Amino acid sequence: MSTILFELGCEELPPKSLKPLRDALQTSVTEQLSAAEITFDSVKAFAAPRRLAIQIEGISDKQPDRTEQKRGPAIKAAFDSDGNPTRAAMGFAKGLGIEASELTTINTDKGDYVGFEQTISGQATTELLPAIFQTALDSLPIAKRMRSGASRNEFVRPVQWVVLMQDDTVIDATIQGHQTGLQTRGHRFHSPDYHDIAHANDYEQLLDGLKVVADFDKRQMLIKNQVKALADEVNSDAIVPQDLLDEVTALVDFPIALRASFEARFLQVPQEALISTMQADQKYFCLTDKTGKLQPYFIFITNIESKDPNQIIEGNEKVVRPRLADAEFFFLQDQKQPLFALTESLKTRVFQDKLGTIWEKSERIAKLAAFIATLMQQQGHDINVDDTVRAGILSKADLASSLVGEYPELQGIAGTYYARLNEEPEAVAASLEEQYLPKFSGDVLPQTPVGICLALADRLDTLVGIFAIDQAPTGSKDPFSLRRSAIGILRILIEKQLPINLVALVEQAIKGYSDAEGSKIAKMGDTFTQVMAFLNSRYRAMYTEQGVSVDTIQAVQAINPHMPLDFDQRIRAVQAFSELSQASMLADSNKRVANILAKSEVDVADTVDEALLSETAEQNLYANVQQAQTVVQPLLEQADYTQVLQTLASLDEPLTQFFDNVMVNSDDEALKNNRLALLKQVRALFLTVADISELQL
Structure with missing residues (x-):
């Protein structure tokens, strides 16, 4: 049993790709060793700006015979x-x-x-390893490979050296066009020369002495700890997004965190703009106070241990100042006119070639949002329809602002800042940012009633318009993010407990495309059908992500409820029903009932003639059905579907006895039709909640 060390030394690797490259390399090597039946105790991967490495401990010397x-x-x-x-x-x-x-x-x-x-006889491990590592490198997820100099070998960056060792001995091979050796290089500035690796086990310790923290995760933890310590010194919290942390970790061999500051006057600028430019352009970690308000500090990670850190700090402060000044300039420039004045330029900006301008979209959003606000008012929500209309008109105004022009990710956020500066009602101002929520799966939802109306109206308008011009998503292509928008609509209606019918919303959104000159939508009926089908198809994606079984979703979809909140309540009821001991038998019985009714050649009556119930089992079932109908009716009015199914579980035994003792397809036509009518009533009871026959229990 021995230790293998492989290291590929390169020019600086792409920082956003470093972690995925490390993981892919480790996965490929591990899978190939297992396929070759070579045993090992552990595989550890290293990744730093100038290297990818693998250390395999306790590896067998050969394959088994x-x-x-x-x-x-x-x-x-x-x-x-x-x-x-x-x-x-x-x-x-x-x-x-x-x-x-x-x-x-x-x-x-x-x-x-x-x-x-x-x-x-099994091959020696040392004979197999060169091909294993070369195969792993060839299969790395590299979008664009490059050649260096006269070499025909391709990689993401020029390769400078290759190490391949078994314990203290070099495994002779050529990988990526380079002869393997036992020499590595340290930090580009602190220790640039080649250094011998005495033993494969010494790798990480040797590089530590050469100012290279080769372990990506260890380097990341050092950065997090240093950033937290510097933030604590000024009683602040650091904003550390994982993507930015991964990128910064991939940029440095030897991380040293330093804190710098900027002029407090810049804090009048929307903090989202300052944070955006510092994170995206400078790779800085911003600091906020305990309430989330930006502080005039930032932390950056340097790759050298400087004798005079103040010079580095001053240099970074000098670099960031013009960027913050740009944001300040755009913010002040936009304030020279009120937010509403910006809507004028939206009249010439196209939303979509066939669907008109952004201004026209704003008008449609205002009308549809007002319609939703009226529905919410009728349901007892405290919402001002006039505020909702105003918010709709202003909803896209900030797209014409200089700030959003420079920082597109601030759409909505900038509008909220400007609306407050213009002393618009707070309900209007807050909604301008909330209209874009949720932005991604699992994101927060709009909190204010007006924000909810805008968020729904914006998504519905886009959904209807894009389907009307035959630009519906196909396969993996969804340029208008309609799938995400549809799930956003469903989530808002469900999680905000809004009993609003999708049919009404989609119909109103389609009407929004009509004006005095006619409708922009040629086939209104087709558009309605397609949009409803699309929205209903999103339930499956949404609920499977929550761990709900596909058959539960299908059981509810089978009865096609048009109200998302109602759909959700039915889903929860069917989930609870599935846990009951009677569920499996009742699901099978429902399948049997459905099949019998489907094969009936006559129209089955809705009522049962009690005088024709000759068998004890059918009389018992009828009595139980009658009782269940009485109990279930008020529960349905309260939408207490869970209790409905709990009640119907009592039909398990009578239904089983019926099938065991009663011949449905009797030679007596009157008896047969009466029994079918009884089964139709049983089926109808369950269909008030969901089609239980869809369950696979």
Whole structure:
């Protein structure tokens, strides 16, 4: 058992790709070793700006020997009547390099054959490793490979050196066009020369001494700890997004965190703009107070241990100042006119070629949002319809601002800042940012009633418009993010407990595309059908992500509820029902009832003639159905679907007895039709909640 060390030394690797490259390299090597039946205790991957490395401990020296059975011709064809080997047997033996007399008999269920068992010696691990590492490098997820100099070998960056060792010995090979050796290089500035690696086990410790923290995760933890310590010194919290942290970790060999500051006057600028420019352009970690308000400090990570850190701090402060000044300039420039004045330029900005301008979209959003606000008012929500209309008109105004022009990610956020500066009602101002929520799966939802109306109206308007011009998503292509928008609509209506019908919303959104000149939507009926089908299809994606089984979703979709909140309540009820002991039997019984009714050649009556109930089992079932109908009715009015199904679980035993003792398809036509009517009532009871026959329990 020994230790293997592989290191690929390069020019600085792309920082955003470093972690994925490390993980892919480790996965590929591990899978190849397992496929080759080479055992090992552990595989550890290293990744730093100028290197990718793998250290394998406790690796076996060779593959295990294996026995392989070769099967030849059938016995009848292998030997003649005198028992002498035929040409077929001799040819088979010659191919294996043995005498025909060494062949054995293999018994199978298809007859007896001649054969031979041969032992194949396992290859030495050192012979297999060069190809394993080269294959792993060739399969790395690299979007664009490059060649360096006259070399024909391709990689993401020019390769400078390759280490491949078993314990203290070099494994002689050529990888990526470079001869393997035992020399590595340290930090580009602190320790740029080549250094010998005495033993494969010494790798990480040696590089630590050469100012390189080779372990990506260890380097990241050092950065997090240093950033937190510097933030604590000024009683602040650091904003540390994982993507930015990964990128910064990939940029440095030897991380040293330093704190710098900027002029407090810049804090009048929307802090989202300052944070955006410092994170995206400078890779800085911003600091906020305990309430989330930006502080005039930032932390950056340097890659050198400077004798005079103040010079580095001053340099970074000098670099960031013009960027913050740009944001300040755009912010002040926008304030020279009120937010509403910016809407004028939206009249010439196209939303979509066939769907008009952004201004026209704003008008449609205002009308649709007002319609939703009226519905919410009727349901007892405290919302001002006039505020909602004003918010709709202003909803896209900030797209014409200088600030959003420079920082597109501030759409909505900038509008909220400007609306407050213009002393618009707070309900209007807050909604301008909230209209874009949720931005991604699991994101927060709009909190204010007006924000909810805008968020729904904006998404519905886009959804209807894009479907109307036949630009619906296909396969993986969804340029308008309609799938995300649809799930956003469903989430808002469900999680905000809004009993609003999708049919009403989609119809109103379609009407929004009509004006005095006619409608921009040619086939209104087709558009309605397609949008409703699309929205209903999103339930599956949304609920499977929450861990709800597909058959539960299908059971509810089978009855096609048009109210998302109602759909959700039914889902929860079916989930609870599935846990009951009677659920499996009732699901099977429902399948049986559905099949019997589907095969009926006559229209089944809705009412049951009690006088025709001759069997005890059918009389008992009828009595239970009658009782269940009485109990269920008020529960349905309260949408207490869970209790409805709990009540219907009591039909388990009567239904089982009915099928055991009653012949539904009686020769007596009147009895048969009456029994079908009874089953129709049973089926109708369950369909008030969901189609239980869809459950696979």
